[in-house]
Amino acid sequence: MTTFDVAAIRADFPILGRTVRDGRRLVYLDSGATSQKPFQVLDAERDFYEKHNAAVHRGAHQIAEEATDAYEAARANIAHFVGAQANDIVFTKNATEAINLVSYTFLNATLKSLRGKDLPKGAQRFVLAEGDEIVVTEMEHHANLVPWQELADKTGAVLRWIGLTDDGRLDYDSAKLIIGSRTKVVAFTHQSNLLGTVNHVAQLVELAKSVNAVTVLDACQSVPHMAVDVVDLGVDFMAWSGHKMLGPLGIGCLWGRAELLNAMPPFITGGSMIETVSMEKTTFAAPPARFEAGVPQAAQVVGLSAAVDYLNAIGMGNVAAHERHLTQLAITELAAIPGVRIIGPTDTSNRGSAVSFVVDGVHPHDVGQILDEQGIAVRVGHHCAWPVCRRYSVPATTRATFYIYNDDSEVHALASAVRDAQKFFGV
Amino acid sequence: MKLEHMYQDIILDHYKHPHGKGLAEDFNAEVHHVNPTCGDEITLRVTIDPDDHKKLIVSYDNQGCSISQASASILFDQLNGKTFAEGEAAVDHIVAMLQRAVEPDEDILGDGIALEGVAQYPARVKCALLSWMAWKDAAIQALGTENSTQNESN
Numbered sequence: 001m002t003t004f005d006v007a008a009i010r011a012d013f014p015i016l017g018r019t020v021r022d023g024r025r026l027v028y029l030d031s032g033a034t035s036q037k038p039f040q041v042l043d044a045e046r047d048f049y050e051k052h053n054a055a056v057h058r059g060a061h062q063i064a065e066e067a068t069d070a071y072e073a074a075r076a077n078i079a080h081f082v083g084a085q086a087n088d089i090v091f092t093k094n095a096t097e098a099i100n101l102v103s104y105t106f107l108n109a110t111l112k113s114l115r116g117k118d119l120p121k122g123a124q125r126f127v128l129a130e131g132d133e134i135v136v137t138e139m140e141h142h143a144n145l146v147p148w149q150e151l152a153d154k155t156g157a158v159l160r161w162i163g164l165t166d167d168g169r170l171d172y173d174s175a176k177l178i179i180g181s182r183t184k185v186v187a188f189t190h191q192s193n194l195l196g197t198v199n200h201v202a203q204l205v206e207l208a209k210s211v212n213a214v215t216v217l218d219a220c221q222s223v224p225h226m227a228v229d230v231v232d233l234g235v236d237f238m239a240w241s242g243h244k245m246l247g248p249l250g251i252g253c254l255w256g257r258a259e260l261l262n263a264m265p266p267f268i269t270g271g272s273m274i275e276t277v278s279m280e281k282t283t284f285a286a287p288p289a290r291f292e293a294g295v296p297q298a299a300q301v302v303g304l305s306a307a308v309d310y311l312n313a314i315g316m317g318n319v320a321a322h323e324r325h326l327t328q329l330a331i332t333e334l335a336a337i338p339g340v341r342i343i344g345p346t347d348t349s350n351r352g353s354a355v356s357f358v359v360d361g362v363h364p365h366d367v368g369q370i371l372d373e374q375g376i377a378v379r380v381g382h383h384c385a386w387p388v389c390r391r392y393s394v395p396a397t398t399r400a401t402f403y404i405y406n407d408d409s410e411v412h413a414l415a416s417a418v419r420d421a422q423k424f425f426g427v
Numbered sequence: 428m429k430l431e432h433m434y435q436d437i438i439l440d441h442y443k444h445p446h447g448k449g450l451a452e453d454f455n456a457e458v459h460h461v462n463p464t465c466g467d468e469i470t471l472r473v474t475i476d477p478d479d480h481k482k483l484i485v486s487y488d489n490q491g492c493s494i495s496q497a498s499a500s501i502l503f504d505q506l507n508g509k510t511f512a513e514g515e516a517a518v519d520h521i522v523a524m525l526q527r528a529v530e531p532d533e534d535i536l537g538d539g540i541a542l543e544g545v546a547q548y549p550a551r552v553k554c555a556l557l558s559w560m561a562w563k564d565a566a567i568q569a570l571g572t573e574n575s576t577q578n579e580s581n
């Protein structure tokens with residue numbers, strides 16, 4: 001049930017007032033790719049540039065102080081949003097970079113270890129030997145698959161994956177067989193961006209912990225859509241992107257367990273991440289600075305903090321309830337169309353608002369084109385999760401994703417346009 | 428309506444009833460091209476005509492959207508049995524047409540002139556060009572293998 005005024009929310013999003021394709025009202029059902037931004041976020045960024053713009057953590061002048069304060073206050077606010085401590089949040093360009101930060105930690109620790117270098121206490125957990133295993137799932141976004149494939153390729157570790165059931169869930173029985181004594185990392189998504197499936201984090205964490213494997217959670221599709229408390233989840237790392245949760249482009253987050261962050265060698269190196277530098281040797285700053293080389297994206301961080309305020313004012317429980325309502329409606333209306341098949345769970349328990357479907361006889365790209373002609377923005381293709389398409393023997397899907405500013409009328413418009421696509425292509 | 432300009436009946440006809448789909452057993456070169464944003468795929472083979480070494484025989488198998496499927500079917504009509512020079516001219520022409528740099532020429536593209544409407548949708552241009560790029564790649568490879576075997580026999 002929706003407990004907030006969607007019309008009032010919509011009024012905060014300037015882009016939702018525009019028209020597309022010859023005067024059609026924009027029906028934006030692609031928030032899973034990136035969300036739209038409310039005035040409050042745009043204003044926060046603009047305010048930073050207008051009044052406080054300076055290089056964070058550098059400079060002895062007043063506005064540098066203000067910029068640094070704004071940046072660090074935003075970090076604390078964003079951390080609080082996921083139940084974390086400020087210093088355990090590292091800012092990156094996006095979730096992809098955040099996940100690579102972790103996968104490169106393994107590579108860098110392994111390389112240093114091979115050369116007999118001293119590793120910080122605790123870094124041994126990141127050293128991989130030939131035949132060690134990295135476990136992912138078959139429903140990962142390429143961002144949480146390719147970095148691990150590459151890591152395996154470079155280190156001689158073996159990539160294994162947990163398969164999927166026919167109804168779009170993780171095969172937990174096989175997870176028990178796959179996670180074993182050689183497993184060093186278990187990287188998995190909280191919510192599939194293609195299927196909408198929400199995974200049982202606790203179950204996988206328990207299996208990983210029993211073999212002392214590091215857990216990495218891709219929370220790109222969960223943090224924007226539901227209340228997430230990273231301490232409750234029990235994972236070791238969590239990565240997500242600001243741009244999918246009303247925040248600006250160009251800002252991602254990595255949360256890491258403090259003792260792990262402390263033990264990690266740096267990823268990207270350069271200015272602002274050092275403690276001392278001589279021509280021979282550099283020592284590194286404590287986290288999170290160790291992982292934030294270069295002048296950081298302060299305006300984006302400030303914008304993301306405003307997005308967090310915006311979501312907090314609605315309440316993440318209310319966000320989730322609203323999306324559950326729209327998801328239920330979309331599944332009901334789409335599944336009622338002959339020739340339309342949902343790819344992913346059709347019940348809304350442990351399920352988010354990514355609704356993928358195929359239309360018999362009409363390729364997703366063509367479905368998307370007909371929808372676009374009516375002003376309906378969806379995503380078509382494999383959604384950076386190509387193995388999921390292969391698993392369900394579809395070349396691609398059409399995907400609608402919902403957020404706080406979507407309403408029932410937009411779901412009706414979607415279903416009606418899908419029928420139009422069938423008519424247009426004569427199926 | 429713009430959409431009908433792209434999805435002309437002739438395009439939908441090629442999509443529903445593609446010409447020449449199916450791979451030849453003998454070939455000099457095979458390529459596999461994909462459109463990584465949407466997953467459209469084509470496997471295309473070029474066989475040098477044993478009776479006339481200038482002519483290139485085309486066969487293909489593909490999956491994808493109506494535009495990529497129709498375009499491959501049209502390519503088959505236009506380029507099967509043509510020389511490299513004829514085919515390359517057609518590829519150059521369709522690329523230019525989709526960049527709106529030339530008026531479509533039916534003598535060169537046949538039904539392919541109906542793909543002109545795709546130029547209004549930049550995201551679909553790749554779909555329309557997939558098979559043509561695959562043909563050029565395969566044709567160059569096929570001729571390369573022939574040249575090298577000729578060189579060896581010389």
Ligand SMILES: Cc1ncc(COP(=O)(O)O)c(C=O)c1O
Nearest residue numbers: 094095096141143193218220241
């Ligand atoms: C589940 C999931 N993981 C990772 C990503 C990558 O996020 P980004 O492209 O912002 O790095 C996305 C979105 O594209 C996603 O949906």
